[in-house]
Amino acid sequence: MLNTPKVLEAIGISLHVSFVSTLFAFFLSIFFGYLIATRKFFLKKYIVSFLGSLTSIPPVCAGLIVYLIISRSGPLGWMELLYTPLAMIIAQFIIIFPIMITLIINYIEREYPQLKDELISYGASQKDILFLLITNQKGIYLTTLLIGFGRAISEYGAAAIVGGSIDHVTRNMTAMIALETAKGNILIGVILGAILISISLIISFGINYFKNDD
Amino acid sequence: MIKPKIVFLIITLFLSNVFARDYIIVQSTTSTANTGLLDLLSKEFFQDTGIEVRAVAVGTGTALANAKKGDGDVLMVHSKIDEIKFVQDGFGVKRFDLMYNDFVIVGPDNDPAKIKDKKNISEVMKILSNPNYKFISRDDFSGTHKKELSLWYESGISIPIDNSYIKSGSGMASTINIANEMQSYTLTDRGTWIAFQNKNNLDILFEKDKSLFNPYGIIAISPKKFPHVEYEKSNRFIEWLLKGRGNYIISNFTIEDQKLFFTYN
Numbered sequence: 380m381l382n383t384p385k386v387l388e389a390i391g392i393s394l395h396v397s398f399v400s401t402l403f404a405f406f407l408s409i410f411f412g413y414l415i416a417t418r419k420f421f422l423k424k425y426i427v428s429f430l431g432s433l434t435s436i437p438p439v440c441a442g443l444i445v446y447l448i449i450s451r452s453g454p455l456g457w458m459e460l461l462y463t464p465l466a467m468i469i470a471q472f473i474i475i476f477p478i479m480i481t482l483i484i485n486y487i488e489r490e491y492p493q494l495k496d497e498l499i500s501y502g503a504s505q506k507d508i509l510f511l512l513i514t515n516q517k518g519i520y521l522t523t524l525l526i527g528f529g530r531a532i533s534e535y536g537a538a539a540i541v542g543g544s545i546d547h548v549t550r551n552m553t554a555m556i557a558l559e560t561a562k563g564n565i566l567i568g569v570i571l572g573a574i575l576i577s578i579s580l581i582i583s584f585g586i587n588y589f590k591n592d593d
Numbered sequence: 594m595i596k597p598k599i600v601f602l603i604i605t606l607f608l609s610n611v612f613a614r615d616y617i618i619v620q621s622t623t624s625t626a627n628t629g630l631l632d633l634l635s636k637e638f639f640q641d642t643g644i645e646v647r648a649v650a651v652g653t654g655t656a657l658a659n660a661k662k663g664d665g666d667v668l669m670v671h672s673k674i675d676e677i678k679f680v681q682d683g684f685g686v687k688r689f690d691l692m693y694n695d696f697v698i699v700g701p702d703n704d705p706a707k708i709k710d711k712k713n714i715s716e717v718m719k720i721l722s723n724p725n726y727k728f729i730s731r732d733d734f735s736g737t738h739k740k741e742l743s744l745w746y747e748s749g750i751s752i753p754i755d756n757s758y759i760k761s762g763s764g765m766a767s768t769i770n771i772a773n774e775m776q777s778y779t780l781t782d783r784g785t786w787i788a789f790q791n792k793n794n795l796d797i798l799f800e801k802d803k804s805l806f807n808p809y810g811i812i813a814i815s816p817k818k819f820p821h822v823e824y825e826k827s828n829r830f831i832e833w834l835l836k837g838r839g840n841y842i843i844s845n846f847t848i849e850d851q852k853l854f855f856t857y858n
Contacts, residue, residue: 402599403599406599450659450662450663450664451662451664451821459821461618462647543647543649543651545647546631546632546636548647558626558627561623561627561764561767562627562629562766562788562789563769563770563788563789563791564791565790
């Protein structure tokens with residue numbers, strides 16, 4: 380009843396797309412999050428608020444925005460990104476980046492002022508401070524990774540629109556659940572959903588395991 | 594502070610897209626996808642020719658819109674009027690008859706509206722327009738929805754505007770599920786119906802009127818209008834479907850021993 384090779388393929392595509400989008404969003408969150416949190420600049424409050432508001436962008440909207448840009452009739456149509464895993468990565472990135480950077484900014488704004496004074500008195504440079512912020516408090520960063528990844532792997536709408544749910548190529552777990560439900564295979568949809576949650580559970584356990592090793 | 598590894602990852606990801614286009618994109622309908630036919634044809638064509646088929650199942654209305662924006666190489670839908678216009682307007686090269694099946698009216702097996710013994714579709718539509726019987730419409734410009742609208746039109750009945758006419762605005766599966774929950778009638782293509790696994794107590798109550806004929810067409814998107822299309826590969830796919838092994842696969846595609854699609858030769 381359950382086509383195992385196809386399910387494994389879908390799991391692989393979900394993991395690939397969501398891992399890459401999460402890592403990509405993670406590093407950019409740290410980089411820009413640190414810059415935004417530690418500096419005062421014109422429009423800072425507005426930019427931070429705007430990023431905060433983007434945390435509730437509906438996945439379908441993120442998908443549509445990317446679709447309009449990478450469609451043949453759009454500005455980046457010549458790159459032929461539509462219906463590829465890379466398009467899915469970009470769409471998921473747009474959803475999770477605001478969430479992750481908001482978490483990072485909040486954390487750094489809280490920790491940085493006291494840490495900065497302490498460390499500068501010891502002669503630390505900007506790079507040193509950032510390095511210590513990351514390595515000393517693994518917790519917040521692992522949590523950010525987890526939240527970003529959870530959001531990415533569970534979303535349906537963004538990756539489906541720009542990926543096209545194509546067999547072997549862009550049909551990830553959530554797209555497969557939608558397809559099986561559309562065929563009337565409600566039970567299969569539920570089973571696939573359970574598999575997806577189990578995978579998230581394993582990854583969450585893994586991350587929290589490292590967290591407690593602090 | 595941007596890690597070099599990330600830059601490398603980005604570059605490889607982009608490069609993998611820049612050089613390859615050994616696949617064709619087919620804009621198609623949910624009825625061909627939900628039956629499993631599209632996946633099968635893609636797999637078999639790749640085996641025969643090495644050309645990958647990326648079939649996107651979005652519904653007739655969306656497929657047409659996408660194709661008009663150049664987001665595909667081949668169009669495979671079931672709305673003949675729109676397909677002919679598509680070619681006339683220069684978006685497609687030529688329309689070919691690909692395959693056909695029919696639409697059926699499904700409803701609760703006790704058939705409260707008593708449409709089972711009616712002789713033609715006009716009688717059936719007239720009865721279903723009665724506010725005592727609920728009818729679910731796709732309301733999404735899909736091939737099925739367009740057929741439904743034409744049935745009302747052909748029968749000379751204005752589309753009901755009371756609560757017994759329900760617009761699901763969603764796909765065939767969702768619509769059938771609503772029909773089941775609300776014990777009402779709806780129009781579906783036979784292929785989706787045969788493949789559908791959640792029929793509950795719904796059953797085919799009316800079929801085989803010639804107005805319920807459901808032809809699928811296939812069109813190569815015009816390289817004149819969109820120079821980037823894989824025209825040669827698209828033509829190979831179309832030929833394979835019309836005269837090659839694809840034709841055989843379509844006509845031998847069965848679910849539970851029932852044929853879902855019929856070919857013209």
